[in-house]
Amino acid sequence: MDNTPPMQKIIALYLERELPRINAFLQAETDRLDESVRPPIQHVLAAGGKRLRPLLTLLAARALGAEGDKAYPLACSLEMLHSATLLHDDILDEADLRRGRKSAHIVFGRSETILAGDVLLALANRLVADYGQPRLTAILSEAIMRTAAGEVKEIANVRNTELTNEAYLDIITGKTAYLFQAACECGAIIAGSGPEIEQAAHDYGLYLGIAFQLVDDALDYVSPSDVSGKPSGGDLREGKLTLPLIGYFNSLPADRRAELEARFRDNALSEVETAAILDEITRLGLADRTREAAGKYAERAREALRSFPDRPEREVLDAILHYVLARQK
Amino acid sequence: MDNTPPMQKIIALYLERELPRINAFLQAETDRLDESVRPPIQHVLAAGGKRLRPLLTLLAARALGAEGDKAYPLACSLEMLHSATLLHDDILDEADLRRGRKSAHIVFGRSETILAGDVLLALANRLVADYGQPRLTAILSEAIMRTAAGEVKEIANVRNTELTNEAYLDIITGKTAYLFQAACECGAIIAGSGPEIEQAAHDYGLYLGIAFQLVDDALDYVSPSDVSGKPSGGDLREGKLTLPLIGYFNSLPADRRAELEARFRDNALSEVETAAILDEITRLGLADRTREAAGKYAERAREALRSFPDRPEREVLDAILHYVLARQK
Numbered sequence: 210m211d212n213t214p215p216m217q218k219i220i221a222l223y224l225e226r227e228l229p230r231i232n233a234f235l236q237a238e239t240d241r242l243d244e245s246v247r248p249p250i251q252h253v254l255a256a257g258g259k260r261l262r263p264l265l266t267l268l269a270a271r272a273l274g275a276e277g278d279k280a281y282p283l284a285c286s287l288e289m290l291h292s293a294t295l296l297h298d299d300i301l302d303e304a305d306l307r308r309g310r311k312s313a314h315i316v317f318g319r320s321e322t323i324l325a326g327d328v329l330l331a332l333a334n335r336l337v338a339d340y341g342q343p344r345l346t347a348i349l350s351e352a353i354m355r356t357a358a359g360e361v362k363e364i365a366n367v368r369n370t371e372l373t374n375e376a377y378l379d380i381i382t383g384k385t386a387y388l389f390q391a392a393c394e395c396g397a398i399i400a401g402s403g404p405e406i407e408q409a410a411h412d413y414g415l416y417l418g419i420a421f422q423l424v425d426d427a428l429d430y431v432s433p434s435d436v437s438g439k440p441s442g443g444d445l446r447e448g449k450l451t452l453p454l455i456g457y458f459n460s461l462p463a464d465r466r467a468e469l470e471a472r473f474r475d476n477a478l479s480e481v482e483t484a485a486i487l488d489e490i491t492r493l494g495l496a497d498r499t500r501e502a503a504g505k506y507a508e509r510a511r512e513a514l515r516s517f518p519d520r521p522e523r524e525v526l527d528a529i530l531h532y533v534l535a536r537q538k
Numbered sequence: 539m540d541n542t543p544p545m546q547k548i549i550a551l552y553l554e555r556e557l558p559r560i561n562a563f564l565q566a567e568t569d570r571l572d573e574s575v576r577p578p579i580q581h582v583l584a585a586g587g588k589r590l591r592p593l594l595t596l597l598a599a600r601a602l603g604a605e606g607d608k609a610y611p612l613a614c615s616l617e618m619l620h621s622a623t624l625l626h627d628d629i630l631d632e633a634d635l636r637r638g639r640k641s642a643h644i645v646f647g648r649s650e651t652i653l654a655g656d657v658l659l660a661l662a663n664r665l666v667a668d669y670g671q672p673r674l675t676a677i678l679s680e681a682i683m684r685t686a687a688g689e690v691k692e693i694a695n696v697r698n699t700e701l702t703n704e705a706y707l708d709i710i711t712g713k714t715a716y717l718f719q720a721a722c723e724c725g726a727i728i729a730g731s732g733p734e735i736e737q738a739a740h741d742y743g744l745y746l747g748i749a750f751q752l753v754d755d756a757l758d759y760v761s762p763s764d765v766s767g768k769p770s771g772g773d774l775r776e777g778k779l780t781l782p783l784i785g786y787f788n789s790l791p792a793d794r795r796a797e798l799e800a801r802f803r804d805n806a807l808s809e810v811e812t813a814a815i816l817d818e819i820t821r822l823g824l825a826d827r828t829r830e831a832a833g834k835y836a837e838r839a840r841e842a843l844r845s846f847p848d849r850p851e852r853e854v855l856d857a858i859l860h861y862v863l864a865r866q867k
Contacts (some may be wrong), residue, residue, distance in 0.1 A: 243687040245694060271797060282599060301649035303694050312786070320630035320693055323652060324686040327626060327659065335679035336662055338672040348663035356655040357660070358572040364649055 218239075224264070227330050234285045238336070242328065249313040249325035253292045256281075256310050262287040264394045265417075265529070269410050272437065272522035282336045283345065283399055287392045289333035294356055296326035299470030301360070329531075330406035345395050352391035359383020368448035370470040374455060376417070381426070384416025392523040409516040413526065422532050423503035426451035429486065430496040440496075442487045448476060453495040453503060459484065460493060470516065500534065507534050548857045553593070560592050563614045567665070571657065578654035582621045585639050591616040591721045594746075594858070598725030598739050601851035605744050611665045612674065612728055616721045618662035619678065623685055623717075625655035630689070658741040666724075666853065678838065681720035688712020697777035699799040703784060707748070710755070715747030722746075739846040744854065745839035747825040750862050755780035769825075771816045776807060781831060782824040786815065789822060796832035829863065836863050 235254050239247060263284035270280035299312040300319055303494030314322040330353070337345050362380045366372050398405045429444045430453045446450050458466055469486075470480050478486070490496065505528045514530075517523045564583050568576060592613035599609035606843050628641040629648055643651035659682070691709050695701050722743030726809045758773045759782045773780050787795055797816075801807050805814070819825065836859045843859075846852045 215723070245690040246683075246687045291666070294656075297652050300652060318693075321690055323626050323629060324690050327655075327685050328686045330656065330659055331679040331682040335683070336675050338675035338679065341672050342673055343667040343670050343675070346667035346672070347664050350667065352662040354657050354661040354664070356574075357656045358575050361650055361653050362575040364647075433683075 216386065217528070217532060219525055220532055223268075224260075225268060228260060229265065230281065230286070231260055231267075231285060233345075235279050235288060238285065238289075238332065242332070246321075246325055246328045248425060249317040249322050250292075251331055252313050252316060253296055253325075254288070258292075260288060261421075261529075262291050262388060263387065265392040265526075266396040267415075268522045268529075270400045271407060271519050272517050272526060273397050273400035273402045273410070273519075274518070275396070275400035277381075279399060280396060282339065283395055284392075286333040286336045286349070287388070289329045289336075290353060291388060293326045293329035293333070294353075294360075296322050296358070301364070308352050328399050330392040340399060342398060343399060348391050348395055348398075352387040353489055353508060355383050355387040359387070361451070366450065368474045368476065369450065370458060370474055372450045372455065374452070377450065377452060377455060381422040382415070382419055385422040385425075386415050389418030389421065390414035406516060407458075409513045411423070412513035413510045416506040416513065417533060418512065420503040420506040420530070423452065423506065424533060424536060427453060427496040427499035427503070428536075429453075429538075430490050430499075432491070440487050440491070442483060443484060445483060448473070451512065452499040453490050454486075456495045456498060457490050457493065460495075504534055546857070546861060547798040548854055550596075550862055552854050553589075556596060557589060558824060559610065560589055560596075560614060560617070560721050563610050564617060566620075567661065571661070575650075575654050575657045578625065578646040578651050579621075581639075581784065582625055582644050582654075583617070587620075589617060590750075590858075591620050591717060592752060593857075594718065594743060594824065596723040597851045597855050597858075598722040598743075599729045601846050601855060602726050602729035602731045602739070603851050604729035608728060609725060611668065612724055613663045613721075613795060615662040615678070616663075616717070616724075618658045619682060620717060622655040622658035622662070623682075623689075625651050625658065627689070629658040630693070663823060669728060673729060674727060677720050677724055677727075681773075683714050684716040685714075687712070693779070695731070695779065697803045697805065698779065699787060701779045703781070705783060706779065706784060710751040711744070711748055712824070713752040714754075715744050718747030718750065719743035735845060738842045741842035743838045745835040745842065746859060748863060749832040749835040749839065749859070752828055752835065753865060756825040756828035756832070757865075758782075759819050759828075760866075761820070763797075769816050769820070771812060774812060774815060777802070781813075781828040782819050785824045786822065789824075791863060799859065817827055831846055833863055835840065 236251075239250050239254065242250065242372040266287050267280050268282070276279055296313055300314050300322060310322060312322075315324065317325070333349070334346060337349060339390075359382065361382050363384055366376070366380065390411050391414070394407055394411040397410035402410070426444065429442065429451065431441050432440050445454060461469065469478075469482075472482070511527065514523060514526055517526070565580075568579050568583065588818040595616050596609050599612070625642055629643050629651060641651075642654065646654070653684065660798055662678070663675060667677060671810065688709050688711065691705075692713055695709065696706070719740050720743070723740040726739035731739070755773065758780065759769050772841065774783060787799055790798065798807075798811075801811070839859055843852060843855055846855070861863050
């Protein structure tokens with residue numbers, strides 16, 4: 210008997226059909242690149258990932274009546290823009306692994322990877338230009354600017370214990386949600402939806418993106434059932450303040466809070482203290498509270514979806530909201 | 539008495555009028571950016587530079603009949619694209635200085651500088667999108683891809699003594715000439731010039747760009763009269779093969795050549811040997827021969843210019859060819 214929940218099944222069916230086509234398009238477009246720049250680009254794209262952004266573009270475009278294969282180049286541009294930011298991020302973070310494989314800059318060199326990211330940004334722009342709708346370029350350029358600004362703010366606020374919930378939301382909206390928003394809004398535009406529906410697609414993408422990042426931040430404080438039984442606590446170790454940790458500091462009595470915040474700011478927490486904080490965050494249910502916050506944004510996204518016409522793709526977009534809220538990794 | 543040669547005077551007069559306007563536009567556009575990303579961007583733009591690319595766009599557009607202020611956003615986009623590559627290049631080269639000032643990544647950090655480069659690429663795209671002519675975006679995106687590919691090939695060929703003249707030309711066309719070409723071609727497009735004149739603008743920019751880089755490479759082997767009396771030989775020290783050095787290796791008897799190339803490949807040349815090579819390159823007039831090669835490309839650029847209508851800006855474009863060939867720094 211098939212026990213897959215119906216929502217996940219809807220997405221799975223859609224992915225089964227669409228993922229090979231998205232991947233084939235990405236392969237064909239990058240095969241045409243100069244061989245000097247191709248390897249890091251195909252490396253980051255081959256590492257897989259959820260292909261969530263191109264899927265959103267496809268779904269929004271079709272939910273709103275775009276015909277046939279029109280949306281593939283645009284959808285794939287979104288994955289290229291996202292992958293370009295990953296190539297650059299890996300250098301920022303000095304991350305050695307990406308999606309379980311060695312990062313491009315470790316395999317191909319830092320300079321080659323920075324330049325490959327630039328090529329991927331430009332390739333995405335070139336594909337989008339072919340639609341003959343300069344608004345698409347404007348929206349995607351704006352999204353890239355905001356994504357970069359979000360990342361800069363995140364870096365600037367590492368170990369800043371004065372980061373408020375609002376400033377945290379501003380950071381995650383920047384670094385994650387604007388590209389989701391652009392993915393959906395651009396899909397609506399090529400479907401020729403008109404301003405109201407475009408705004409609805411924009412809102413759906415924006416709120417979905419915020420929910421997605423909130424769940425991501427919650428997952429960092431949750432025990433993965435399949436591995437060690439311990440949460441990774443990567444954000445805590447890296448000095449990144451997210452909602453669970455902000456909530457934890459807020460829960461402490463003033464003295465204890467001042468002391469612990471000072472040690473966190475100075476990157477002076479011992480492994481024992483770190484483990485204790487992770488335990489406390491679990492005990493206080495702060496990861497779950499972060500998921501609840503995500504749920505509120507998902508609800509706003511769902512509301513935006515109500516103005517979409519009644520097509521099967523609307524159901525898939527709705528199922529994606531469930532998937533994003535429920536995901537365990 | 540004013541002894542300035544007439545050609546330089548033409549450019550100087552044009553620059554006097556246009557530079558403040560270009561700079562004011564760049565300032566106004568970057569003032570609007572999120573303050574988190576603004577500092578490295580305004581740093582690299584404030585460092586000055588020749589503003590050659592925006593000037594070419596303005597001149598091409600006006601030479602071909604574009605009206606009034608139409609060309610400024612496009613022209614400034616070219617400077618933004620160029621500056622974005624500079625921000626990323628400084629990290630590639632680990633260069634501490636840029637145009638005599640500390641590089642952005644030294645002042646603001648590496649991550650912030652990579653992201654600032656991404657913002658500048660996106661800002662340029664957004665400005666170009668406002669023209670409503672997707673071809674501009676396509677041409678500029680193509681130019682950025684080729685610029686990056688040229689840089690990757692340059693890095694891949696450091697200390698590669700088998701680099702041929704043709705491969706060297708391919709590298710400098712990529713890393714320098716395509717952006718010059720795009721600057722001129724896009725200027726022609728917004729003037730509504732039609733395919734033939736657009737091709738002429740394209741050719742003028744391409745050949746000017748090759749000539750510009752050849753002269754740049756020649757200057758690296760020429761004694762600057764105002765400082766030490768010694769050429770910097772930066773390219774030789776960094777293992778970069780350019781026309782003067784390729785010509786020098788070609789001039790040696792086989793034994794001597796094999797020995798010296800091996801030491802160059804191994805980065806094992808002593809300071810005395812390096813100085814001797816620099817002297818020999820001067821003695822053999824190889825920097826001058828590189829300038830002569832530049833002259834041939836400038837001649838092709840001049841030919842392309844013949845199909846431009848007889849307007850004052852055509853004279854300035856012609857004067858720029860003289861300036862590029864004659865420049866001493």
